[in-house]
Amino acid sequence: MDKATLRQQTIQALSQMPADQRQAASERLYQALWTSPQWRAAQTVATTLSSAIELNTQPIIARAQAEGKTVAVPQTRPHRQMAFRPLTATTTLMTTKFGLQEPQDGPIIAPADFDLIVVPGLKFATTGERLGFGGGYYDRYLPQTTGYKVALALPAQQASQPSWPVEDFDVVLDAVLNA
Numbered sequence: 193m194d195k196a197t198l199r200q201q202t203i204q205a206l207s208q209m210p211a212d213q214r215q216a217a218s219e220r221l222y223q224a225l226w227t228s229p230q231w232r233a234a235q236t237v238a239t240t241l242s243s244a245i246e247l248n249t250q251p252i253i254a255r256a257q258a259e260g261k262t263v264a265v266p267q268t269r270p271h272r273q274m275a276f277r278p279l280t281a282t283t284t285l286m287t288t289k290f291g292l293q294e295p296q297d298g299p300i301i302a303p304a305d306f307d308l309i310v311v312p313g314l315k316f317a318t319t320g321e322r323l324g325f326g327g328g329y330y331d332r333y334l335p336q337t338t339g340y341k342v343a344l345a346l347p348a349q350q351a352s353q354p355s356w357p358v359e360d361f362d363v364v365l366d367a368v369l370n371a
């Protein structure tokens with residue numbers, strides 16, 4: 193299937209997921225993440241500030257902070273680049289024209305400093321291939337990282353293998369958690 197059609201279908205399926213099912217699947221995904229050795233070992237974690245259709249990342253952020261980990265979230269820059277800045281009680285957030293919240297201040301954390309990167313996206317194959325929202329931001333960013341790259345896939349986001357064209361620049365994830 194072409195990427196644009198699959199993106200539309202997945203957005204639709206995510207937005208139609210009953211709240212109780214979403215909640216239950218999300219809980220299983222958080223537990224799978226938190227019990228992983230990569231989570232336990234991580235000092236510095238990259239994640240996102242999720243939009244309504246995505247897995248809610250707030251529990252991940254809160255847990256990481258409670259455990260004393262540094263949590264950083266992306267700010268989009270020109271030329272489809274991202275800068276990750278720490279998320280703290282004093283971080284200034286601004287909403288972009290795409291409705292995403294982004295940090296405006298604080299130091300930029302170097303990509304190689306992350307131990308764990310929770311990667312967003314629309315569809316994830318168990319074998320690690322990923323279909324994102326189409327900006328190519330993570331395709332550019334992930335090659336600069338060295339940490340463990342993991343995605344948390346709600347039922348509507350799971351695929352046993354990619355049903356979309358995988359390209360040379362697509363970075364294969366280290367793990368896809370399913371629930």
Ligand SMILES: Nc1nc2c(c(=O)[nH]1)N(C=O)[C@@H](CNc1ccc(C(=O)N[C@@H](CCC(=O)O)C(=O)O)cc1)CN2
Nearest residue numbers: 240241242243266290292312313324325326327329330
């Ligand atoms: N919560 C969350 N934050 C995230 C991401 C994400 O997937 N989830 N991103 C993951 O990458 C980055 C933002 N991704 C974006 C992807 C596409 C467009 C965008 O420009 N969309 C245009 C179409 C552009 C085009 O046609 O080239 C649009 O929707 O009109 C913007 C941001 C960084 N922050």
Ligand SMILES: Nc1ncnc2c1ncn2[C@@H]1O[C@H](COP(=O)(O)OP(=O)(O)OP(=O)(O)O)[C@@H](O)[C@H]1O
Nearest residue numbers: 195313322323324325326327328329330331332361
């Ligand atoms: N490393 C790269 N260098 C240059 N262009 C790239 C690179 N990676 C992706 N692109 C371009 O970015 C565009 C979007 O790529 P793609 O459709 O794979 O995005 P995506 O993985 O869905 O998005 P994202 O990574 O932001 O979630 C494509 O037009 C692609 O050519």
